[in-house]
Amino acid sequence: MSRLLFLLGSGLVLLIMIFSPWAVPMREFDGTGYLLNPLGPINPQGLALPEGLSFPWLGPLFGLWVLLIAAAGGVYFLPDPEARARGLYLLGALGLALFAAGALLFYQGVGAANEAALAAGARRPPLRRFALSLGLYAGLFYALALLLLARMQRPGGLAFLVRLRGVVVPVVALLLAVVVGGVVVAILRPGLGTEGDGGLREFIAGKLDLVTYTFQILFSPLLSLPGLFNSLAFATPLIFTGLAVAFGFRAGLFNIGAPGQLTLGALCAMLVGVYLPLPGFLLLPAAILAAALGGALWGGIVGWLKARFGANEVINTIMMNYIAASLLLFMLAANEYRFFGYTVRLPFKAEGFEGRSEEMQEGARIPLMIHILAPQNTFSWALPLAVVAGVLAYYGLRRLDLGRRLLLSGGAAGLGFVLGGWLPGFPVEISSALASQLLNGSFLIAVLALLFYNFYLFRTTGGYELRATGLAPRAAEYAGVNLKRKMVLAMLISGGLAGLAATHYVLGAGMDGTYRLKTALPASVGFDGIAVALMGQNTPLGIFLSATLFGVLLAGGVSLNAQLGISNQIIQVLQALIILFIAVGGLLPRYFTDPLRAAQVETEAKQARG
Amino acid sequence: MEIAIALFFSTLRQATPLLLTALGGLFSERSGVVNIALEGMILFGAAAAAITVNRLEVATGGQVAFWIPWVGLLAGALMGGLVGLIHAVAAIRYRADQIVTGTAINIAALGAPSIVLQVLYNNTSTSQEVVNRLPNVSLGPGSVSVLVIFAFLLVPLVWWVLFKTPWGLRLRAVGEHPEAAETMGVNVIRMRYTAVILSGVLAGIAGAYLSIGFLNQFIRAMSAGAGFIALAALIFGKWHPLGVLGATLLFGFAQALAIQLQGGDILPATLVQAIPFILTMLVLAGFIGRSRPPAAVGKPYDK
Numbered sequence: 013m014s015r016l017l018f019l020l021g022s023g024l025v026l027l028i029m030i031f032s033p034w035a036v037p038m039r040e041f042d043g044t045g046y047l048l049n050p051l052g053p054i055n056p057q058g059l060a061l062p063e064g065l066s067f068p069w070l071g072p073l074f075g076l077w078v079l080l081i082a083a084a085g086g087v088y089f090l091p092d093p094e095a096r097a098r099g100l101y102l103l104g105a106l107g108l109a110l111f112a113a114g115a116l117l118f119y120q121g122v123g124a125a126n127e128a129a130l131a132a133g134a135r136r137p138p139l140r141r142f143a144l145s146l147g148l149y150a151g152l153f154y155a156l157a158l159l160l161l162a163r164m165q166r167p168g169g170l171a172f173l174v175r176l177r178g179v180v181v182p183v184v185a186l187l188l189a190v191v192v193g194g195v196v197v198a199i200l201r202p203g204l205g206t207e208g209d210g211g212l213r214e215f216i217a218g219k220l221d222l223v224t225y226t227f228q229i230l231f232s233p234l235l236s237l238p239g240l241f242n243s244l245a246f247a248t249p250l251i252f253t254g255l256a257v258a259f260g261f262r263a264g265l266f267n268i269g270a271p272g273q274l275t276l277g278a279l280c281a282m283l284v285g286v287y288l289p290l291p292g293f294l295l296l297p298a299a300i301l302a303a304a305l306g307g308a309l310w311g312g313i314v315g316w317l318k319a320r321f322g323a324n325e326v327i328n329t330i331m332m333n334y335i336a337a338s339l340l341l342f343m344l345a346a347n348e349y350r351f352f353g354y355t356v357r358l359p360f361k362a363e364g365f366e367g368r369s370e371e372m373q374e375g376a377r378i379p380l381m382i383h384i385l386a387p388q389n390t391f392s393w394a395l396p397l398a399v400v401a402g403v404l405a406y407y408g409l410r411r412l413d414l415g416r417r418l419l420l421s422g423g424a425a426g427l428g429f430v431l432g433g434w435l436p437g438f439p440v441e442i443s444s445a446l447a448s449q450l451l452n453g454s455f456l457i458a459v460l461a462l463l464f465y466n467f468y469l470f471r472t473t474g475g476y477e478l479r480a481t482g483l484a485p486r487a488a489e490y491a492g493v494n495l496k497r498k499m500v501l502a503m504l505i506s507g508g509l510a511g512l513a514a515t516h517y518v519l520g521a522g523m524d525g526t527y528r529l530k531t532a533l534p535a536s537v538g539f540d541g542i543a544v545a546l547m548g549q550n551t552p553l554g555i556f557l558s559a560t561l562f563g564v565l566l567a568g569g570v571s572l573n574a575q576l577g578i579s580n581q582i583i584q585v586l587q588a589l590i591i592l593f594i595a596v597g598g599l600l601p602r603y604f605t606d607p608l609r610a611a612q613v614e615t616e617a618k619q620a621r622g
Numbered sequence: 623m624e625i626a627i628a629l630f631f632s633t634l635r636q637a638t639p640l641l642l643t644a645l646g647g648l649f650s651e652r653s654g655v656v657n658i659a660l661e662g663m664i665l666f667g668a669a670a671a672a673i674t675v676n677r678l679e680v681a682t683g684g685q686v687a688f689w690i691p692w693v694g695l696l697a698g699a700l701m702g703g704l705v706g707l708i709h710a711v712a713a714i715r716y717r718a719d720q721i722v723t724g725t726a727i728n729i730a731a732l733g734a735p736s737i738v739l740q741v742l743y744n745n746t747s748t749s750q751e752v753v754n755r756l757p758n759v760s761l762g763p764g765s766v767s768v769l770v771i772f773a774f775l776l777v778p779l780v781w782w783v784l785f786k787t788p789w790g791l792r793l794r795a796v797g798e799h800p801e802a803a804e805t806m807g808v809n810v811i812r813m814r815y816t817a818v819i820l821s822g823v824l825a826g827i828a829g830a831y832l833s834i835g836f837l838n839q840f841i842r843a844m845s846a847g848a849g850f851i852a853l854a855a856l857i858f859g860k861w862h863p864l865g866v867l868g869a870t871l872l873f874g875f876a877q878a879l880a881i882q883l884q885g886g887d888i889l890p891a892t893l894v895q896a897i898p899f900i901l902t903m904l905v906l907a908g909f910i911g912r913s914r915p916p917a918a919v920g921k922p923y924d925k
Contacts, residue, residue: 200741266721323906326658326721327857330850331899331906338896350887539729546722579740584733591726592708596716605717 018088018161022081025154029077031213032220034070034147035118037061038139043204043225043576047217049147050074054217062138065125069117076110077151084158093165100162107155114148146224171617177604182547182558182590184598189589193582194223201578229575230568230583239567241381241449245522247563248451249274249513251458253541254559255465256307256510258550262469263502264482269314269329270510270538272336273307277511279340280306281518282369282529285376292375299376300457300515307511308504310336315503319496325503337535344369344531367531377527378453378520382442391440393432401428414471452520461509466552468505478502510538543587546594562587629878631764635836636881637874639664639828639845641773643852644859644866645780646824651861652784653817654797654918658724659709661849662731663702663822667829669735671698672840673742675752690754695769695830702826703819710818714811717922728849736842749833749840756835767835769827774867781863793817797916800923810923825849847899854902861916869905873898
């Protein structure tokens with residue numbers, strides 16, 4: 013069975029190598045390109061490469077790959093597992109080397125052509141949009157798979173993989189979702205520039221190029237600083253809602269109410285930020301607190317209903333989402349309402365056609381991240397020093413008890429901030445692309461929320477009891493945990509975390525750069541938190557990484573819409589697919605999802621080793 | 623009087639998608655599988671029906687033909703069944719958390735139709751309007767879609783199937799105590815697959831009712847919580863067809879009232895729209911009596 017799968021996989025990789033482009037030295041803005049393929053270039057739009065540019069290494073490299081795949085097929089059938097492992101390790105390393113050589117040769121060729129053109133007097137390099145493509149990536153993945161398979165041949169290989177299941181399942185789910193998403197794109201869209209009646213090879217290459225280019229655009233924000241800032245701006249609210257959902261999961265509650273909690277948080281933050289007459293240094297903390305309290309209220313009601321009446325939190329949180337949406341519309345869509353014939357005037361909607369609030373007071377605004385890092389185009393040491401001092405103190409004072417340790421490291425961070433602000437910075441140049449990104453100080457609040465989550469759940473008695481409640485409610489109750497109180501508390505904190513997402517949208521102007529609450533608040537970000545929590549396996553680091561991944565995809569989705577006209581709803585479908593595939597354990601065997609069976613595998617591995 | 627009649631017909635129309643969906647959910651939950659994906663199934667069914675009818679109209683040159691809406695209805699039902707199959711495979715074969723997979727389907731239902739709409743109509747939020755709507759039936763002072771009649775006739779049928787046939791007995795047994803049912807020779811897995819797919823088919827029909835029976839186009843997120851309200855009606859109706867009928871009529875009435883009030887100056891519509899949801903929460907809190915779910919609901923079955 014596993015041999016058959018291996019042969020099938022190898023055959024698939026070979027087919028991809030034959031039919032897909034290996035690299036694209038030149039791409040037009042509409043996506044059509046000059047596709048390099050070992051069997052000859054595919055160039056349906058008749059693009060012309062610069063004089064003398066050729067890629068003679070392509071054919072030989074392909075030959076080497078064919079040999080390598082054939083050899084891997086042979087090695088896999090060796091009877092001795094140790095010999096199999098050694099052979100696969102060797103071939104995997106060779107595969108990595110082949111991939112690196114291909115990438116190097118390609119970039120060198122393109123670079124040389126550009127330099128030659130510039131030397132000949134061209135004003136701009138002729139090749140600006142170039143990239144590796146699926147043929148080479150397939151080789152990379154094949155080499156990595158060989159290395160993994162080699163590890164699997166050694167004793168305890170399976171146990172090794174099962175131990176890593178917290179990473180394996182989300183990664184496999186992501187890969188599966190990418191494959192299915194790619195198939196969807198390939199079915200729905202014509203290949204890039206291959207509408208003509210080219211042969212089957214052109215057709216398949218065009219489709220594969222489209223899919224590869226789609227994912228290259230989706231992940232492109234990772235490659236530039238503005239793109240990264242933009243991704244983190246998309247990720248900030250996802251961190252909050254992901255934490256909210258994960259917090260519920262840890263307590264054994266499924267909180268689908270983050271959209272409503274976010275909305276209420278936004279409403280409360282708006283009320284405080286616009287109307288509360290407080291001095292500046294108090295106003296911002298009050299507004300942030302109001303966001304958390306609004307969300308906590310909306311979550312807490314559901315928790316109370318569950319504790320008091322046993323009402324299912326899943327349905328109730330959904331109902332609260334709709335009620336919150338009504339409330340938001342009621343407050344911001346119009347100024348005048350008729351109640352039983354009487355006219356009531358509401359002051360919340362600002363003048364104008366659009367449903368939006370008045371602007372926040374100056375003191376309630378969270379500045380952009382770039383202004384925190386480099387006010388007036390001068391890099392400031394305040395934030396970096398505060399972080400370094402805080403972390404150093406936290407790890408240096410390990411002998412003190414937790415309370416003093418926290419207090420002192422907090423003090424150290426504050427000292428670092430003051431000292432860093434006093435130190436002279438150095439002038440930096442901020443590109444207009446970077447300055448226009450909406451990443452704001454709410455990101456720092458998100459990082460603090462991550463730290464709080466980690467600290468509360470894993471370092472305090474209350475958090476321990478909460479996790480115990482989620483894992484085994486009966487056992488926790490016998491151990492003296494007040495289940496009902498825990499339930500309400502869990503929903504309060506979960507809702508508060510979701511409510512804090514409003515700091516990004518309302519106080520930080522993360523929606524569109526204006527410091528107002530609008531009826532167009534993207535509350536469905538609360539649902540995306542489910543994907544973030546599941547993908548991050550409810551751990552703080554996991555949530556940060558998966559929120560960032562989705563942030564990158566969302567930022568890339570905007571470019572995808574602009575460049576290829578593919579609706580950025582594809583991101584939503586990808587998220588849904590990732591949730592689905594994680595829920596089914598990545599279609600992996602049961603010992604990856606069932607802790608008992610996982611323990612069994614590890615015990616067997618230990619026994620086999622003797 | 624006129625207002626009463628209008629309210630009556632409006633209630634029937636509003637209750638129909640809830641009723642169809644809730645009756646479908648009844649099969650699924652009685653077999654032991656939570657189906658929170660009903661909302662997504664409605665949306666997938668609605669999109670499939672509207673797009674199929676539109677494509678057939680384009681293919682036949684925009685004429686009105688009696689068979690076109692029925693093919694659209696079939697497409698909606700099949701699409702619902704397909705989504706039901708996905709939910710069933712995840713929940714039964716892979717023992718996934720049923721609420722999580724259901725949520726995934728609901729999220730997909732917000733994104734997937736938009737992608738198809740953009741390819742077909744270059745518009746991510748609505749499909750083109752169709753002229754081949756499902757036919758209406760005249761009922762004294764008003765008329766309703768033929769699916770309204772179908773939904774209400776379905777209630778006694780479901781009651782009879784559930785409580786008077788051997789199949790219904792087995793279905794209920796599977797949801798209460800699958801191990802015991804298996805011992806008696808019932809194929810638990812096949813029962814659950816059938817029930818979940820059936821719930822998808824009925825939710826798909828509800829979707830077709832929304833897109834080609836109630837309106838004449840598909841609109842993104844047009845179900846507006848109908849799937850969740852149907853789920854609440856199921857709990858309110860104590861997992862019984864007659865209870866479900868009563869609950870959906872109540873919720874349908876609340877929605878009809880919200881529409882009637884929109885023109886008047888009694889209450890703002892934005893607030894009235896929240897009434898069905900507040901009502902659901904009150905019901906769930908047990909102010910109108912407790913209801914007990916099938917004992918095995920939400921638990922994966924291991925042989």
